[in-house]
Amino acid sequence: MRLITTPVLSLSLVLCLAAPSLADVKSALDAHILPAFARFAESADALAETAGADCRPEAMAEAYHTAFDAWIAVSDLRIGPSETGALSVAFWPDGRGSTPRALAQLIAEEDPVAFDLKAYAEVSIAARGLFALDMLMFDPEFFDYAPQSYGCTLAATIAADLALQAHALEAAWSGPFADTLQSAGADGNTAFLTPDEALRAIYTQILTSLEFTADTRLGLPMGTFDQPRPLRAEARRSGRSLRNVVLAAEAAHGLASALADWPLPETQAALARLQVAAARITDPAFQDVTDPQARLRAEVLQQAVRGLQAAIEEEIGAQLGIAPGFNAQDGD
Numbered sequence: 001m002r003l004i005t006t007p008v009l010s011l012s013l014v015l016c017l018a019a020p021s022l023a024d025v026k027s028a029l030d031a032h033i034l035p036a037f038a039r040f041a042e043s044a045d046a047l048a049e050t051a052g053a054d055c056r057p058e059a060m061a062e063a064y065h066t067a068f069d070a071w072i073a074v075s076d077l078r079i080g081p082s083e084t085g086a087l088s089v090a091f092w093p094d095g096r097g098s099t100p101r102a103l104a105q106l107i108a109e110e111d112p113v114a115f116d117l118k119a120y121a122e123v124s125i126a127a128r129g130l131f132a133l134d135m136l137m138f139d140p141e142f143f144d145y146a147p148q149s150y151g152c153t154l155a156a157t158i159a160a161d162l163a164l165q166a167h168a169l170e171a172a173w174s175g176p177f178a179d180t181l182q183s184a185g186a187d188g189n190t191a192f193l194t195p196d197e198a199l200r201a202i203y204t205q206i207l208t209s210l211e212f213t214a215d216t217r218l219g220l221p222m223g224t225f226d227q228p229r230p231l232r233a234e235a236r237r238s239g240r241s242l243r244n245v246v247l248a249a250e251a252a253h254g255l256a257s258a259l260a261d262w263p264l265p266e267t268q269a270a271l272a273r274l275q276v277a278a279a280r281i282t283d284p285a286f287q288d289v290t291d292p293q294a295r296l297r298a299e300v301l302q303q304a305v306r307g308l309q310a311a312i313e314e315e316i317g318a319q320l321g322i323a324p325g326f327n328a329q330d331g332d
Contacts, residue, residue, distance in 0.1 A: 034174050040170070043063070048160045061238075064238070074169075077205050080173065080181075082173075095232075102124050106127060110150045120157050136151065185197075209252045273304050278301055
């Protein structure tokens with residue numbers, strides 16, 4: 001079957017903020033985060049509808065890629081509802097191979113849970129979400145299922161379950177958690193004791209996203225020079241690995257631009273350099289990183305991702321009084 005090509009770690013920060021406006025948080029929500037969750041829910045609905053009509057991989061592929069594109073815009077937010085809610089939408093990295101095992105067991109047993117959408121929410125996260133679909137639709141071990149087969153039903157159920165998850169995240173972000181962020185410092189808000197903490201939380205997500213892209217989305221398949229690991233590339237089966245890198249970087253840039261109310265010329269230039277580096281990659285699934293020249297191009301892209309992170313730290317972090325320091329995930 002032809003693959004269709006179209007894509008929280010530690011972070012060193014000390015956060016000493018200089019009384020920024022809470023309007024920055026509202027802008028980040030209104031201009032980037034909430035519209036992105038709405039797009040994801042809409043595209044997940046379209047995928048579920050497509051799968052309900054025809055659950056074969058070739059019929060679902062376009063809607064799948066559209067939903068995955070929409071997810072990447074918010075995939076690296078891991079606060080509030082997304083702290084746990086994102087895990088079953090996108091279970092990756094999967095270093096133990098849990099997803100193929102979970103799918104294979106469901107199919108071998110023809111587990112009736114695939115016929116019960118409500119019950120499917122209780123299955124292992126390895127058998128839910130975008131990466132379960134990626135495996136089911138694009139891996140040779142699974143993708144040759146016939147119409148009306150158990151595998152076809154399973155694909156439709158996973159897509160429908162994904163749509164439910166997308167709407168749950170959208171509702172939680174647009175309602176309770178958006179209110180929590182925007183009421184930071186108010187009486188009764190125990191999540192964010194000051195407006196600074198809310199802004200700090202969003203800013204940290206931007207940088208952790210870029211760190212995850214450099215170290216994991218690129219770092220995992222690159223491995224080492226002597227031992228590259230191309231089979232660890234994110235969504236390699238559907239040829240999305242490079243696309244996910246670029247979309248995640250663009251999402252981080254978009255959120256940074258929404259958070260800041262001043263020009264970011266260095267950040268914009270860094271994103272442009274990243275896009276140029278990405279355009280030089282010849283294998284969208286990073287399967288050619290065993291070749292020294294291809295690996296070099298991946299290294300240049302990785303450096304460009306880190307360059308974007310550095311530009312954001314300089315143009316936003318420095319302006320807000322945020323300087324490099326200890327690991328922000330330590331909670332100190």
